Amino acid sequence: xxxxxxxxxxxxxxxxxxxxxxxxxxxxxxxxxxxxxxxxxxxxxxxxxxxxxxxxxxxxxxxxxxxxxxxxxxxxxxxxxxxxxxxxxxxxxxxxxxxxxxxxxxxxxxxxxxxxxxxxxxxxxxxxxxxxxxxxxxxxxxxxxxxxxxxxxxxxxxxxxxxxxxxxxxxxxxxxxxxxxxxxxxxxxxxxxxxxxxxxxxxxxxxxxxxxxxxxxxxxxxxxxxxxxxxxxxxxxxxxxxxxxxxxxxxxxxxxxxxxxxxxxxxxxxxxxxxxxxxxxxxxxxxxxxxxxxxxxxxxxxxxxxxxxxxxxxxxxxxxxxxxxxxxxxxxxxxxxxx
Amino acid sequence: xxxxxxxxxxxxxxxxxxxxxxxxxxxxxxxxxxxxxxxxxxxxxxxxxxxxxxxxxxxxxxxxxxxxxxxxxxxxxxxxxxxxxxxxxxxxxxxxxxxxxxxxxxxxxxxxxxxxxxxxxxxxxxxxxxxxxxxxxxxxxxxxxxxxxxxxxxxxxxxxxxxxxxxxxxxxxxxxxxxxxxxxxxxxxxxxxxxxxxxxxxxxxxxxxxxxxxxxxxxxxxxxxxxxxxxxxxxxxxxxxxxxxxxxxxxxxxxxx
Numbered sequence: 001x002x003x004x005x006x007x008x009x010x011x012x013x014x015x016x017x018x019x020x021x022x023x024x025x026x027x028x029x030x031x032x033x034x035x036x037x038x039x040x041x042x043x044x045x046x047x048x049x050x051x052x053x054x055x056x057x058x059x060x061x062x063x064x065x066x067x068x069x070x071x072x073x074x075x076x077x078x079x080x081x082x083x084x085x086x087x088x089x090x091x092x093x094x095x096x097x098x099x100x101x102x103x104x105x106x107x108x109x110x111x112x113x114x115x116x117x118x119x120x121x122x123x124x125x126x127x128x129x130x131x132x133x134x135x136x137x138x139x140x141x142x143x144x145x146x147x148x149x150x151x152x153x154x155x156x157x158x159x160x161x162x163x164x165x166x167x168x169x170x171x172x173x174x175x176x177x178x179x180x181x182x183x184x185x186x187x188x189x190x191x192x193x194x195x196x197x198x199x200x201x202x203x204x205x206x207x208x209x210x211x212x213x214x215x216x217x218x219x220x221x222x223x224x225x226x227x228x229x230x231x232x233x234x235x236x237x238x239x240x241x242x243x244x245x246x247x248x249x250x251x252x253x254x255x256x257x258x259x260x261x262x263x264x265x266x267x268x269x270x271x272x273x274x275x276x277x278x279x280x281x282x283x284x285x286x287x288x289x290x291x292x293x294x295x296x297x298x299x300x301x302x303x304x305x306x307x308x309x310x311x312x313x314x315x316x317x318x319x320x321x322x323x324x325x326x327x328x329x330x331x332x333x334x335x336x337x338x339x
Numbered sequence: 340x341x342x343x344x345x346x347x348x349x350x351x352x353x354x355x356x357x358x359x360x361x362x363x364x365x366x367x368x369x370x371x372x373x374x375x376x377x378x379x380x381x382x383x384x385x386x387x388x389x390x391x392x393x394x395x396x397x398x399x400x401x402x403x404x405x406x407x408x409x410x411x412x413x414x415x416x417x418x419x420x421x422x423x424x425x426x427x428x429x430x431x432x433x434x435x436x437x438x439x440x441x442x443x444x445x446x447x448x449x450x451x452x453x454x455x456x457x458x459x460x461x462x463x464x465x466x467x468x469x470x471x472x473x474x475x476x477x478x479x480x481x482x483x484x485x486x487x488x489x490x491x492x493x494x495x496x497x498x499x500x501x502x503x504x505x506x507x508x509x510x511x512x513x514x515x516x517x518x519x520x521x522x523x524x525x526x527x528x529x530x531x532x533x534x535x536x537x538x539x540x541x542x543x544x545x546x547x548x549x550x551x552x553x554x555x556x557x558x559x560x561x562x563x564x565x566x567x568x569x570x571x572x573x574x575x576x577x578x579x580x581x582x583x584x585x586x587x588x589x590x591x592x593x594x595x596x
Contacts, residue, residue, distance in 0.1 A: 084428075085427075086427070224438055226426060227435075228425055230390050230419075231424060233410070234414060234417070234419040235439070235442055235490070236410045236411040236413065236415070236442040237410070237441070238410055276428070281429060281430055281434075282430070
């Protein structure tokens with residue numbers, strides 16, 4: 001497949017993302033024209049209702065979509081590099097399955113309705129998801145680490161094992177839940193941005209900035225790691241330190257994303273893969289381009305989620321897969337033709 | 340200055356892979372290691388490059404214990420070409436060779452020049468923009484060779500440089516085998532110490548200053564090719580009857596089997 005120069009793709013996405021975000025502002029159960037929306041943002045809006053919709057509902061939701069999309073796609077790129085497998089994704093290290101158990105456990109034990117005011121409006125479900133995800137990753141990492149270092153292969157297998165265990169626990173919890181809990185669990189697992197608030201946006205924003213500042217420092221190491229671990233070591237890379245840092249950052253990023261937005265699938269697996277097909281595997285470009293593409297996809301998917309079944313809403317996770325899968329298939333077909 | 344293995348033994352899962360090996364790789368010389376499959380050649384390279392810690396003995400690079408060198412400084416002195424590299428991502432040849440410049444801070448322009456020169460040296464200029472994943476075995480091996488050449492392209496201020504090659508010619512046709520040996524000789528003349536595992540005794544005889552014969556985890560013989568290559572030794576180590584003649588042009592020993 002012919003490559004596109006990485007700067008052109010990044011430039012295109014930098015234009016596309018704000019456009020998508022602006023259009024997204026106007027979409028939803030209540031129609032707001034772009035002019036009204038922009039007026040409200042610069043501070044001279046006439047209607048209090050429009051203000052509420054924009055600032056309390058849509059803007060935080062769009063910002064959450066941007067940061068969750070950027071985090072899921074960039075951690076996906078990092079994991080695919082670390083595991084030297086173009087089909088790896090962040091869930092491989094157990095973070096999603098662990099988060100799923102944590103969330104289900106909270107839904108079943110508390111009903112999930114209790115809001116913890118002290119934690120800035122974050123629900124117990126989010127807290128459970130984050131703790132579950134982080135604990136599972138820690139377990140997978142410890143299982144794969146011996147005194148000679150962390151084995152990526154063992155980590156992959158441990159991730160599958162912990163994933164299976166988490167799946168069983170999840171089914172068990174679902175079995176013991178009533179109808180309402182069951183619905184909450186499955187909705188959470190579909191991934192949803194509708195609960196966005198400024199509190200969530202600020203937490204997610206801090207994590208996103210942390211990741212996007214830290215990842216580029218490891219891009220050369222990730223490039224070297226694609227050759228193999230001992231090859232990277234011979235190029236002067238402290239492989240164990242790089243692995244530990246990237247896994248902790250990924251667990252943090254994906255853990256918080258999943259806690260705040262549920263399981264939004266597809267973005268972490270497919271976006272970096274698609275971006276790599278287009279611009280090549282150099283992580284210095286792959287990571288920022290994936291972050292931008294992931295953010296754009298999630299903004300578009302979430303906008304559609306709000307309008308396809310008005311006045312109701314679809315969970316965002318369904319839309320990401322519906323949108324991305326055909327695009328991905330088209331890219332694969334294109335690649336097959338070129339070989 | 341040298342790369343020195345001092346009385347190395349390596350035990351792994353109950354097997355003695357190496358027993359009391361002492362070997363000195365001198366800067367500016369070519370050391371070739373030959374021996375039957377499983378004799379411990381690659382294990383020695385792994386110990387020499389710090390990939391495996393020896394059970395007993397020590398390895399020194401330019402007089403300092405190998406694991407006392409900071410990783411980055413070590414990478415500026417020591418290039419290592421493994422037998423196989425599993426690279427499944429579609430880097431171009433330029434990008435792969437560019438990875439060899441990671442330990443250096445010479446800047447984009449200089450690095451680009453070195454990458455292009457290194458590819459040129461291995462007869463790989465036409466591969467520059469081609470995808471690694473779509474290359475033939477020999478092309479891949481040449482690109483990897485160019486990568487480690489780019490890594491030690493310029494002399495290092497820290498110490499003498501060494502290049503470790505594990506069967507660098509295994510996938511090469513006749514002309515590229517010769518090219519590799521020419522490159523190795525040129526490097527040695529520039530002061531780089533080269534140590535490589537080879538299977539072809541005649542290739543080894545042609546380019547080695549020091550020939551090391553491995554058998555069952557110990558060194559069976561070492562010295563100049565003329566000293567080492569005897570009909571008795573080849574029979575003992577490889578179990579093959581042979582005649583040692585002299586190459587009419589290079590005057591090096593020629594093993595005829």
